[in-house]
Amino acid sequence: xxxxxxxxxxxxxxxxxxxxxxxxxxxxxxxxxxxxxxxxxxxxxxxxxxxxxxxxxxxxxxxxxxxxxxxxxxxxxxxxxxxxxxxxxxxxxxxxxxxxxxxxxxxxxxxxxxxxxxxxxxxxxxxxxxxxxxxxxxxxxxxxxxxxxxxxxxxxxxxxxxxxxxxxxxxxxxxxxxxxxxxxxxxxxxxxxxxxxxxxxxxxxxxxxxxxxxxxxxxxxxxxxxxxxxxxxxxxxxxxxxxxxxxxxxxxxxxxxxxxxxxxxxxxxxxxxxxxxxxxxxxxxxxxxxxxxxxxxxxxxxxxxxxxxxxxxxxxxxxxxxxxxxxxxxxxxxxxxxxxxxxxxxxxxxxxxxxxxxxxxxxxxxxxxxxxxxxxxxxxxxxxxxxxxxxxxxxxxxxxxxxxxxxxxxxxxxxxxxxxxxxxxxxxxxxxxxxxxxxxxxxxxxxxxxxxxxxxxxxxxxxxxxxxxxxxxxxxxxxxxxxxxxxxxxxxxxxxxxxxxxxxxxxxxxxxxxxxxxxxxxxxxxxxxxxxxxxxxxxxxxxxxxxxxxxxxxxxxxxxxxxxxxxxxxxxxxxxxxxxxxxxxxxxxxxxxxxxxxxxxxxxxxxxxxxxxxxxxxxxxxxxxxxxxxxxxxxxxxxxxxxxxxxxxxxxxxxxxxxxxxxxxxxxxxxxxxxxxxxxxxxxxxxxxxxxxxxxxxxxxxxxxxxxxxxxxxxxxxxxxxxxxxxxxxxxxxxxxxxxxxxxxxxxxxxxxxxxxxxxxxxxxxxxxxxxxxxxxxxxxxxxxxxxxxxxxxxxxxxxxxxxxxxxxxxxxx
Amino acid sequence: xxxxxxxxxxxxxxxxxxxxxxxxxxxxxxxxxxxxxxxxxxxxxxxxxxxxxxxxxxxxxxxxxxxxxxxxxxxxxxxxxxxxxxxxxxxxxxxxxxxxxxxxxxxxxxxxxxxxxxxxxxxxxxxxxxxxxxxxxxxxxxxxxxxxxxxxxxxx
Ligand code: FES
Ligand code: FES
Numbered sequence: 011x012x013x014x015x016x017x018x019x020x021x022x023x024x025x026x027x028x029x030x031x032x033x034x035x036x037x038x039x040x041x042x043x044x045x046x047x048x049x050x051x052x053x054x055x056x057x058x059x060x061x062x063x064x065x066x067x068x069x070x071x072x073x074x075x076x077x078x079x080x081x082x083x084x085x086x087x088x089x090x091x092x093x094x095x096x097x098x099x100x101x102x103x104x105x106x107x108x109x110x111x112x113x114x115x116x117x118x119x120x121x122x123x124x125x126x127x128x129x130x131x132x133x134x135x136x137x138x139x140x141x142x143x144x145x146x147x148x149x150x151x152x153x154x155x156x157x158x159x160x161x162x163x164x165x166x167x168x169x170x171x172x173x174x175x176x177x178x179x180x181x182x183x184x185x186x187x188x189x190x191x192x193x194x195x196x197x198x199x200x201x202x203x204x205x206x207x208x209x210x211x212x213x214x215x216x217x218x219x220x221x222x223x224x225x226x227x228x229x230x231x232x233x234x235x236x237x238x239x240x241x242x243x244x245x246x247x248x249x250x251x252x253x254x255x256x257x258x259x260x261x262x263x264x265x266x267x268x269x270x271x272x273x274x275x276x277x278x279x280x281x282x283x284x285x286x287x288x289x290x291x292x293x294x295x296x297x298x299x300x301x302x303x304x305x306x307x308x309x310x311x312x313x314x315x316x317x318x319x320x321x322x323x324x325x326x327x328x329x330x331x332x333x334x335x336x337x338x339x340x341x342x343x344x345x346x347x348x349x350x351x352x353x354x355x356x357x358x359x360x361x362x363x364x365x366x367x368x369x370x371x372x373x374x375x376x377x378x379x380x381x382x383x384x385x386x387x388x389x390x391x392x393x394x395x396x397x398x399x400x401x402x403x404x405x406x407x408x409x410x411x412x413x414x415x416x417x418x419x420x421x422x423x424x425x426x427x428x429x430x431x432x433x434x435x436x437x438x439x440x441x442x443x444x445x446x447x448x449x450x451x452x453x454x455x456x457x458x459x460x461x462x463x464x465x466x467x468x469x470x471x472x473x474x475x476x477x478x479x480x481x482x483x484x485x486x487x488x489x490x491x492x493x494x495x496x497x498x499x500x501x502x503x504x505x506x507x508x509x510x511x512x513x514x515x516x517x518x519x520x521x522x523x524x525x526x527x528x529x530x531x532x533x534x535x536x537x538x539x540x541x542x543x544x545x546x547x548x549x550x551x552x553x554x555x556x557x558x559x560x561x562x563x564x565x566x567x568x569x570x571x572x573x574x575x576x577x578x579x580x581x582x583x584x585x586x587x588x589x590x591x592x593x594x595x596x597x598x599x600x601x602x603x604x605x606x607x608x609x610x611x612x613x614x615x616x617x618x619x620x621x622x623x624x625x626x627x628x629x630x631x632x633x634x635x636x637x638x639x640x641x642x643x644x645x646x647x648x649x650x651x652x653x654x655x656x657x658x659x660x661x662x663x664x665x666x667x668x669x670x671x672x673x674x675x676x677x678x679x680x681x682x683x684x685x686x687x688x689x690x691x692x693x694x695x696x697x698x699x700x701x702x703x704x705x706x707x708x709x710x711x712x713x714x715x716x717x718x719x720x721x722x723x724x725x726x727x728x729x730x731x732x733x734x735x736x737x738x739x740x741x742x743x744x745x746x747x748x749x750x751x752x753x754x755x756x757x758x759x760x761x762x763x764x765x766x767x768x769x770x771x772x773x774x775x776x777x778x779x780x781x782x783x784x785x786x787x788x789x790x791x792x793x794x795x796x797x798x799x800x801x802x803x804x805x806x807x808x809x810x811x812x813x814x815x816x817x818x819x820x821x822x823x824x
Numbered sequence: 825x826x827x828x829x830x831x832x833x834x835x836x837x838x839x840x841x842x843x844x845x846x847x848x849x850x851x852x853x854x855x856x857x858x859x860x861x862x863x864x865x866x867x868x869x870x871x872x873x874x875x876x877x878x879x880x881x882x883x884x885x886x887x888x889x890x891x892x893x894x895x896x897x898x899x900x901x902x903x904x905x906x907x908x909x910x911x912x913x914x915x916x917x918x919x920x921x922x923x924x925x926x927x928x929x930x931x932x933x934x935x936x937x938x939x940x941x942x943x944x945x946x947x948x949x950x951x952x953x954x955x956x957x958x959x960x961x962x963x964x965x966x967x968x969x970x971x972x973x974x975x976x977x978x979x980x
Contacts, residue, residue, distance in 0.1 A: 067907070072857070243862070710966045
């Protein structure tokens, strides 16, 4: 059946594909109207039009101050000695030689400090004592007058080890005979196995019934590699401890300053409010700065001991060795569908290599189970995931938070089911796609949903038919693959509050200061905040300041994660604007002697019925005339999302983002090289706020997603990283980047500012899945592990040849 | 030893150790912090500066080698009347800056390449523009907007 016909004729009961709107010039698609659709959709002056980055001029001129650029008077430089072996006992540490080196100010080891363990499970000592559990383990730290001296001193510290046989494979670690890897792990008591760091179980529906209904069942194992953020700015921190009042100032690149403040306080047995966290300009985050890492409290300990400010900057090699990674995992996924291609069930078992310690990354199943339970319509689902301790470096959180891994397995299995059933790969996705109004088995409520329009858009725009119909012989083989994703779009209630505070101040001269709890890590959220204020208050960009870098000043916010910032901080700002408008409306009405709330804000003035008054005048009148008050307001926004129950059921986010990608690849069958030719991505972003910023998020996410699919992998041998450099770890360069065709879908979701949804993580989530499907389409060989390197392609092709030859011989015999 | 060189239009004489790297001369001695250390291994291009018209990785270049030469860093672009150079303007307009840590390097590489193209009277193709940026890594943007910005410079 032709796809177009199929879409027309399709009438699946629960599926009510919303009508597609007309495609406006930018290729936007409007669907899924909400109750206040009209107000949401009204033409806006600022929102929806491209705006340059708020502090772009500083960043493009080299004036922006990053952690690497901070210099304080008398500042020392810190360096960390890491373990020589991934698994060993520390017999002794001798720092005496190092201490005599001129310029060394102090050295610390675990014996010198009184601290708490850190990490999501508090299983991670800041400095190690007794045992070494992975190669990045911190043994000692030096503060010296220069970085060179500190590095030299590190070499002079003598550590005696008793080397032990480590466990580097999580399946080995699960065996009864395996040694206990992390002495603080509670696996034995909590999960029945000493090396299990964290376990998640989820289920809905009647699995047995759905299995019985299935015409096709596909069971496959997927293996996902360890990759890393590789932020262009390496990890850094500067700490200054004030002995007089016990206050600590940190210049830190954290993504979550308020949680970080609490974590540092816990680690160092301090009061959180004595810690001031200042964020310099951050040179990339992508999830890597969601946890507090040992080097950060270590820097504080050095500052405390030396009585001077201390800075720690990672080298690039250290960044590879000692920053968190994405979770490597093995996924066993079984899925089924009935004879019409309707999905029946998903059953998944995941073993994650947790590494030696537990970070927030261990909670990625929280996101993964959403995709297994609710990406497409899934009548029954069972999900089990174990994070298992090994002597590998520990995994953290990374843009997508488990979802690229989950989506890779789901979308691969979908292709396999379609193949087995002889069904069109588009059709199987369309009949199962999520729809507006759907409440999934897990309780996620899709009040708006752009899943079907996104799928249809990429299918149409990618010329899917044409690529499939083209002859595919010769050296270069082309293929196209589809992948879709579901991700939270309105924050995620995982902490006691998922909120964000805003303080607004309109000064005597009509300048607006937005003090927001949210953070800018390069993603452009502060620009969006300025745009919202411009839109609502008619104040020009030049008169808007955004203050967001200092925990002593800004109100609370949970931090940058879960694609939440524009959503939560935007809503918070809108709430504050409402309050400040009430104030301004009252004052202006009083001054001009009118009775109205209908003031229009335009070009720095307030207008009503032909009357006009300047904003700054209203603010001054408030300030200088009785009853004398300042034009300031405070607002705290808490999203309407709810905690999930103990079974992980519930509507966890303010809204949900959907996206599809159709990716065209060309595989060179001689070199094995896979080239991505075109990426068509369509994403339900609710509403486009800043087109240029959004497009940048798409392209950046895709580049990381393509790297995940094809080139990036941290190669470990017995716990030791073999490629800790940009030379060995292959990220995409400018010449590898394909053309990106982006078609935002606007569903105008009531919960988001102007109807928008979080967008930042989504672009990299379905990319590896779509690429793997495209490569398989091109070659007729499927890849169950990432990255799909040239080597793997060649191996697979030669195995395929062998197989064909063997099967021919078999036939000949018969 | 003592070297004399021109940096951002100003002649400087400086006593240095022969092992000093250019990036350290720029960032630590002259305190020009706009040049960024992304890897110090010659792999990322964040530290790109222009020496006698060519973009080089300042982390792989000994400072003694700028003796008698002309160095331009990101701080040397633009002036009081026009604080941003055309290349920087285009980067901003095209949304090529996210975290910005790679940006100085991208700008300097593009500036050197565009000067060369202008001198030789050529307009590079998009593929050539991509090639010119191959030595500069960016983790945020996916390069597309940086390439657009660089192309816009040549299109002028
Ligand atoms: S810092 Fe010089 S190339 Fe990376
Ligand atoms: S903008 Fe962040 S690395 Fe390029």
